[in-house]
Amino acid sequence: MKYLGKSRISPGLAIAWLMATGVAMAGPAVPPWSLLPQPATLSPAGTGATEIARGAVVAVRGADRQQVQSIAERLVQRVADTNGLHLQLATASTARAAITFEVNPRADVADDAGYRITVNDTGVLVTARTPRGAFYGSVTLWQLLTPPGWTRGTPVEVAHGVIDDHPRFAWRALLLDSGRHYQSVAQIKQLIDWMSLNKLNVLLWHLTEDQGWRLEIPKYPELTKIGTCRKSVGLDSELTGSADLPYCGFYTQADVRDIVRYAAERYVDLVPEIDLPGHSQAAIAAYPWLGVTGQRPSVWTDWGVSPWLLKPDEKTLQFVDDVLDDVMRLFPSRYVSIGGDEADKQQWNASPEVQARMRALGLANADQLQGWFTNQVAAHLIQHGRTPVGWDDELVAGAKLPASEVVMSWHGDDNERVALTAIRQGHDVVMTPQESLYFDHYQSDLPDEWQGPPPAATLQQAYDTAVIPNGASATEARRVIGVQAGLWTEQMPTFAHDQHAVFPRIAALSELGWSPVGAHDWNGFLHRMPAELARYRALGIDYADSAFAPVFQVTAAANGAFRVELSNQTGFGTIRYTTDGSNPDKQSPSYAGPFTLPGNATVHAATFAPDGFELAAARTQVLDETTLLSRDSNVLPTCSKQPASRLEGSRPAQGSKPVYAVDIGNACWLWPQAPLDGVKHVAITAERIAWRFGDESKDAVVRRKTSTAGDFEIHLDTCSGPLLARLPLESAAQAKGQIRLDAKLAAPVGAGVRNLCVFATGDPRDGQWALARMTFSK
Known part of the structure; x- marks a missing residue:
């Protein structure tokens, strides 16, 4: 058949297979399966490859045909958009196909989210027990069709062998903060698309903040009449066009249903977060009776931790129940997050009414009062068949959380002590340490690095995140249900900044959440990154190249000359440079060690992968009389x-x-x-x-x-x-x-x-x- 090439042995294929499976070999051979996240099991045939060319037929067989047909259709569109290779969907189940999806509930596949890909002389077969598994198989297949160095529109050789795969963790998440800065419905859908291609399956959607309430609740219209807008202080005025125009934005219930449906088609679960009792200044601005003082604050224009907490009384709890009832109608997720982080207790401690309530409840301090409040809210969710989720702050303070609550542990210091405490109290835990998985943190100390809070969270720090707390037994480790990165948006006003912050660190998160622990290999990850970055580029993702960008170290040399040293954060790739004013390409001289140049020179340097892919765009260093001064x-x-x-x-x-x-x-x-x-x-x-x-x-x-x-x-x-x-x-x-x-x-x-x-x-x-x-x- 024209589109289905015969088995062949390509030179060096055996060496490449060994690299793909992590066996050390000399030489720079590129594995034919450059996959990310790394699958659970790779079984290369060692010889042979099947060619997929323009017009190759994609067929669907077995159960859940309609859902799997949609998955196949999206694969065909994705391959066309990124690789320029136009595949053809079969019009009849009996058609001979180059690529076949088969869903069989009794298939010998490890997990409902698992799949098997078999590549041999008869073509490519994706087998799964469920449509979810077929979807993840389609993601891996897309990667097989966008191998290192692919040329747009040309046939792709897929090496023979078997891939058996399933996820390590059930919760593979990204948190999106829409409270500080608002993203459009279209932008959130795009982010969900890109998440799903990294095999993430949870978007924790942070919808309420001191700086803005973003969710329409019809029973409480002031939340989105007053609570959604703040004054345009500082650079917010550049987003609104004027300091006189407020910064606003919220999601209607129709918006939410649309996003939830879109995410479900991509096997992403939207978990809503209604943060309380802290991070509630916008709600109190809308309804002052929700607060302790009775006064109406403005919607906050600062960043950080606001002292405005919800009043812990029955009227407030009724408000929270009403809001959560709407949330549960909109979000079918088993999980609902009720936050609980960074609750500054100064207003509670200063209020005679709150102190009297605390004494009446027999509680010793405000932390115990927050625990009581959280238990009331959690009980309402549990009564309706949902599982509450919250942050680990109360555990840090020494208080307890509701027994059924899933704990998101962001205090990663001290060898994940807080996460271990949560596990030993019987909680399921999601690991989201701020030190390495808060993607709002900047990624390098480069002069052109984007804004963000300290300290830097590099690509390698993200990849090397400890997902099992130090000291946890094998039984205790099973309480860790997943990993999550945080995209907090105080200093991230645009979707372009969101992309820069998430990508490529999402690749590290993906491998943490999906791949087996034995596959964890920083060097192997780096060798698979060029193909992944090429996919990001084809998808139109504005990713950060900070991990590979050249860094200049300039010192004085003799007779007014300069000594130039080049490096990058990862030590991966070949740095190439020019001194004639042109941008480097893959033919430019490679950096082999420090060199000396006279004054009044300009060095341009960029980083390239072994196959010539540009890993990092050119950076420039001017050498003149001001350089060292x-x-x-x-x-x-x-x-x-x-x-x-x-x-x-x-x-x-x-x-x-x-x-x-x-x-x-x-x-x-x-x-x-x-x-x-x-x-x-x-x-x-x-x-x-x-x-x-x-x-x-x-x-x-x-x-x-x-x-x-x-x-x-x-x-x-x-x-x-x-x-x-x-x-x-x-x-x-x-x-x-x-x-x-x-x-x-x-x-x-x-x-x-x-x-x-x-x-x-x-x-x-x-x-x-x-x-x-x-x-x-x-």
């Missing part, structure tokens, strides 16, 4: 020695938005060993960012001002050492966007290098100064 804030340590946040600045008239490294509440940076021989002048570029950092206020460092508007000061040796320069801010205090300050140095510096401290005076809560760049000149 300039520093961006992203390479300067903070004075507190704490990792900096990366904060986004205002959109300039041209170019991309700046991103600054800032210790929030402490506008102070260090420049160790600054080369100051003969310098006489300094220039600083900086920007004042609106303060909206909530509970960070308590740690703000206020420095004495010598003028009304304050200054930037540069000191030698220490932050209280000799003053090197003072740059007044009078002319810049009301400026929008970046400003430039210039000054002569206050005193001769002398020869050699000195440690420097640079800081902004005044109160950062009046506007957080961010340093862009500091440059000395002679």
